[in-house]
Amino acid sequence: MRHPDAVIKVGGSLGRRPAVLRRLMATIESLAATRALVVVAGGGGFADQVRDADRRFGLGDSAAHWMAILGMDQYAYLLADLSCEAALVRGRGEIATGRVNVLTASCWLRRADPLPHSWEVTSDSIAAWVARELRARLLILLKDVDGLFERDPRGRGEPRLQVRVDRGRLRGVVDAYFPRALGRDMPCWILNGARPKRLMSLMETGRTRGTQVI
16 A cells, blocks of 8 residues: 555534535545545544543543544544545555545554543544554644634735644644644644635645644
8 A cells, every 4th residue: 555645634523514524525535536545534523422421420531532532433434424435444454545545543543552541632633643654645634724824924825824733822723632643744734624625725736725734
């Protein structure tokens, strides 16, 4: 298997808008026709159910960690169902070009157990770990926000912001563990998943409206 062109994390918040999520998955399917793409599902409402159970029952850290990861698997099944050219994969050996590879991460993570069992670790950090393990060329986090800005501070060109991941400016946008999971050499962008054309632009031209994490 060649190294993926991108690992794309589809945020759970996008699942609140079915029409938006369908358009996004159609765009990813189009991009995957000629590329090796791996989709990592967020937790969304499935992980929210675990948070609610944690509040009510005071779950142990490990129980909450694995329950939330199983929630990501459930969202992965949903994402795969929205694409005609999707396949659920469990690890690197099943990834192929020409289709949407939707990762059900629980088996791989259970074997490797690479991350702290804490709510400081969410699907953002898991996507970063997956991207590094697969030696992907790019990590893209699709959320319901543009990242950290609304317009180009220079007033010209394609609006974007470069932000250092180790300066704390991404707090509230990604989880607390994300800087350590991302490391120093993984190219990363945060894009608004409700604007699929921005994802298309980034994959085709290397430029788009979004937040570039350095």
